[in-house]
Amino acid sequence: MTRPPLNRRLAEFGTTIFAEMSALAARTGAINLGQGFPDTDGPEEIREAAVRALRDGRGNQYPPGPGVPELRSAVADHQRDRYGLAYDPDTEVLVTAGATEAIAAALLALVEPGDEVVALEPYYDSYAACVAMAGGTRVPVTLRPHEGAYVLDLDELRAAVTDRTRLILLNTPHNPTGTVLTRAELTAVAELAIERDLLVVTDEVYEHLVFDGAEHVPIASLPGMRERTVTIGSAGKTFSFTGWKVGWITASPELTSAVRSAKQFLTYVSSGPFQYAIAEALRLPATYFDTLRADLQAKRDLLSEGLAQAGFEVYRPAGTYFVTTDIRPLGDEDGFAFCRSLPERAGVVAIPNAVFYDHREAGAPFVRFAFCKKTEVLEEAVSRLKRLA
Numbered sequence: 001m002t003r004p005p006l007n008r009r010l011a012e013f014g015t016t017i018f019a020e021m022s023a024l025a026a027r028t029g030a031i032n033l034g035q036g037f038p039d040t041d042g043p044e045e046i047r048e049a050a051v052r053a054l055r056d057g058r059g060n061q062y063p064p065g066p067g068v069p070e071l072r073s074a075v076a077d078h079q080r081d082r083y084g085l086a087y088d089p090d091t092e093v094l095v096t097a098g099a100t101e102a103i104a105a106a107l108l109a110l111v112e113p114g115d116e117v118v119a120l121e122p123y124y125d126s127y128a129a130c131v132a133m134a135g136g137t138r139v140p141v142t143l144r145p146h147e148g149a150y151v152l153d154l155d156e157l158r159a160a161v162t163d164r165t166r167l168i169l170l171n172t173p174h175n176p177t178g179t180v181l182t183r184a185e186l187t188a189v190a191e192l193a194i195e196r197d198l199l200v201v202t203d204e205v206y207e208h209l210v211f212d213g214a215e216h217v218p219i220a221s222l223p224g225m226r227e228r229t230v231t232i233g234s235a236g237k238t239f240s241f242t243g244w245k246v247g248w249i250t251a252s253p254e255l256t257s258a259v260r261s262a263k264q265f266l267t268y269v270s271s272g273p274f275q276y277a278i279a280e281a282l283r284l285p286a287t288y289f290d291t292l293r294a295d296l297q298a299k300r301d302l303l304s305e306g307l308a309q310a311g312f313e314v315y316r317p318a319g320t321y322f323v324t325t326d327i328r329p330l331g332d333e334d335g336f337a338f339c340r341s342l343p344e345r346a347g348v349v350a351i352p353n354a355v356f357y358d359h360r361e362a363g364a365p366f367v368r369f370a371f372c373k374k375t376e377v378l379e380e381a382v383s384r385l386k387r388l389a
């Protein structure tokens with residue numbers, strides 16, 4: 001072959017660290033706190049709802065392009081009841097193959113080659129790849145550790161916006177740092193978007209996983225933002241069915257129809273029977289969401305305390321199911337080397353945060369652990385990690 005097969009747009013995204021680290025976990029028998037998927041399935045009644053849909057022949061053939069009406073109205077009701085955001089289920093809701101497709105379709109639909117996309121770094125790995133596929137240029141604004149949490153520097157955000165900026169790509173609650181942007185921070189982001197006439201694409205897949213009474217604020221609910229915001233949601237994290245790949249966007253008719261234009265040539269449709277089941281899941285009583293949150297908060301505390309005792313500096317997350325640590329108190333500096341040796345040293349797998357950075361050196365000493373695992377698995381991990389101390 002005269003030239004490498006992978007094109008220049010994607011050359012830097014050849015393989016993901018998750019594959020390498022999961023293979024390492026399998027090979028060494030280490031506890032895998034790398035990739036963020038729960039080790040228990042979601043509610044039995046929702047699984048049964050999927051079985052019923054399959055048996056009753058609902059969704060076994062191509063569902064409607066925008067998603068089944070039951071799910072679109074459940075999404076619209078969810079946004080209205082939780083956040084006071086009214087969306088028309090027929091023109092302002094689009095079901096996607098997980099949040100992953102929603103991110104890809106939104107960026108492919110809204111970004112012109114040469115447009116700049118401002119995103120909060122460290123970022124979820126698909127953002128950079130999707131900006132690249134759209135021919136855009138990513139402009140990272142780095143969240144920095146400050147008094148035990150990662151914070152957004154609003155001046156840095158303002159300085160990152162240029163005449164070529166098309167949109168701001170937000171993520172709150174934020175993976176991997178666990179930061180939940182406050183109403184005041186989001187208000188400042190909204191003012192900037194309005195002043196510079198920018199679109200906002202906001203990834204809110206962890207909207208239900210906020211701790212210590214923190215509030216999740218959708219930026220679309222702030223004045224002047226509804227018409228310029230694409231909000232992305234997903235059933236994967238909220239209902240512990242990451243394999244079902246049911247996600248959605250809510251946005252104005254113009255934005256929804258633009259995203260749909262890209263989406264129809266990616267998957268067209270997906271997850272037929274699961275869409276009916278998730279329509280029921282979104283209507284579960286408040287106790288479901290409260291129990292999920294309380295359970296994960298206890299797991300956050302268990303793992304955070306264990307990591308602190310093992311010698312890590314811990315950034316206790318306000319949301320998501322990840323905790324970011326600093327390995328420097330352990331005498332280490334390079335997260336990659338640390339994560340490659342951790343199975344041998346302590347029988348645990350984690351992810352080096354540097355993979356989520358363009359400024360790799362800014363992320364070098366940070367390592368992410370997932371706590372969406374059974375309590376006994378976390379207890380075992382914590383006891384193994386004590387070997388490091």
Ligand SMILES: *Cc1c(COP(=O)(O)O)cnc(C)c1O
Pocket residue numbers: 097098099100101124171175203205234235236237242245246247
């Ligand atoms: C898991 C995750 C996604 C992907 O969600 P799916 O619905 O599984 O496609 C998107 N964004 C963030 C920040 C995530 O952590």
